[in-house]
Amino acid sequence: MLRFLPRIDAATLIAFGCILLLLLLGAAAKPGFLSVDYLAQQLQIASFLGTIATGAMIVILIGQIDLSIPWTIAIGGMMATGASGILGDALGVPLAIPFGIFCGLLVGVVNGLGVAYLRAPSMIFTLGMNAVAQGLMVFHTGGFAPQDRATGLMVAIASGQLIPGISNPLLVWIVLGAVTVYMLTSTRLGRQIYAIGNRERAVFLSGVDSRRVTVIAFALSGTCAAAGGVLLAGWANRSYQAMGDPYLLPTIAAIVLGGTNVLGGRGTYLGTVAGVILITLLQSILSVLQPQDYFAEIGIRLPADVFRQVVFGLVIIVMMMFYGREKVVR
Template sequence: MTTESSSLLRAPHRTQPRLDRAVMLVAIACVLIVVGASFVSPGILSPGYLLQQLQIASILGVLATGAMLVILLGQIDLSVPLTITATAILSTTLAGSGVPALEALAIPAGLAGGVLIGLINGLGVVLFRIPSMVWTLAVNAMLLGITVFYTGGFKPNGAPPTLAVFIAHGRTLGIPNAFLLWLVVGGVTTFLLRKTIFGTYVYAYGQAQRALFMAGAPVERLTLAVFAFAGFMSSLGSLLLVGYANQAYQGMGDTYLLPVIAAVVIGGTSILGGSGSYAGTFVGALFITLLSSVLSLMQVPDALRQFIFGAIILLMLLINRHPRTR
């Protein structure tokens, strides 16, 4: 094992001070958005509005969780939109089938579908050595064809799973269940990244894949596991979205790709991989949700909103363009 390899495996994610600064800056920006918007609409400061934003941000946060791990590898997953749509259609079709056995499988089947899509993405990168950007974009296009063929381009028949509706809309002690689920997801993900060999490998892969391979780490299995995890999170976020919207529809995931990537990058995760913290993704998802809500209140056109999201991503890429500390 080389000196570089051993150093990567010992502490690949200790050199994170500027990421902590990024988290603080984004958190401050969230506060400024809320306070600034309150001068236009004082109701923004009400507990009801803020809890609703936490509820909505939970969907984006869960989706961004899987995307973050893929980006930590230095890869990208562009199949998020149709993974959301396909698993939503699958789960609502089973939940609305009228057959108790199939209804019970609605959520497990939806989650399994996401894992399967993630494994297909990982296999393309591992077996065929095709860049993840190209492979996942092709998978997204194939999923689009499958869903259009199945639905005929119309709204699919079905019903949202009862549990999905309960989590998306229900509250425990006044706190949205979706937000509580997001906290659990965030806690588990943080533990995996900071306290397990899996997390060590993820950071080391993004910093120096060749060194990790030379150290004898299971690089291929790691890649498959991360993409499968990302697929699982996309399907979990899809179920939250289904429960929140009380339906599945063609193209329901189309608007999430850019916000998901923005939430990860804004939080300080390097698009080159190897550095980032889940706290950054957490505040990034809150920032995107609050910004989108405020822009909607101000009746900013959707085209301008997309432009703003893209500009923010470019700005964060410029801020974090310095070489990573190895």
């Protein structure tokens, strides 16, 4: 199975090349775009997306997809900020972060069980779980915006700097990324993930419990999504319904832009890092240039957030066409 180990491929190099082009474009469009403070801010913003994309990438590597990410993020943030009301102040304050992440883990495990043992299509099952999570959160808040605030520890992790010059969310992403790289490249589980993405039936016939690996992959996705929600809640000092909705398309777009095959079996975490930074810079560039204003002049009026979603959707479609063509050629 050594041939399934990830390598730096052309897609990753292209992603880093696009990052360089965006940096040059941003520098030309906005004075101070390349300043240390601004780039540090962009890396902090990228760390939220990077944390979420880490787990989603693992699911894509096995040839599946997790569409429950938006409301798993909301569950993580809302359960962490509301832990005191559920567990009481004595336990809710110190256990707010692990409680929120644990709730996301449960969502991931349910997704994994449904896909692995019920053989339900991951796209349909996780989309249904996203709706279930939404309903549970609306019931939890009574249909209103929650009044809970983030704990001091959540705010410190999301906004502080344990190491001067490196924001805590970025530090969390670095540690998480290092663990993920080790898992994917140096453990049996990592080799099994790549192998299942290439040909699950052959892996199953070789004696590997592919269903267990699938459950683990979805559990990691739910855990990372909830961790991203906890970070976002700490950064905003509050949680709110639909807080994860803006992250589904950027997450998938970042992963595929980094060279991870959406059909599974190929991709590197370094490529995902490049894709996350690329998407973050692209969002920043779109905010600076306001290209939707040019379309408005010809009668096409799109809000800024809608325009960004269109761009991310087109990126995913183009990469899907590329992967499909590549598979035919191979």
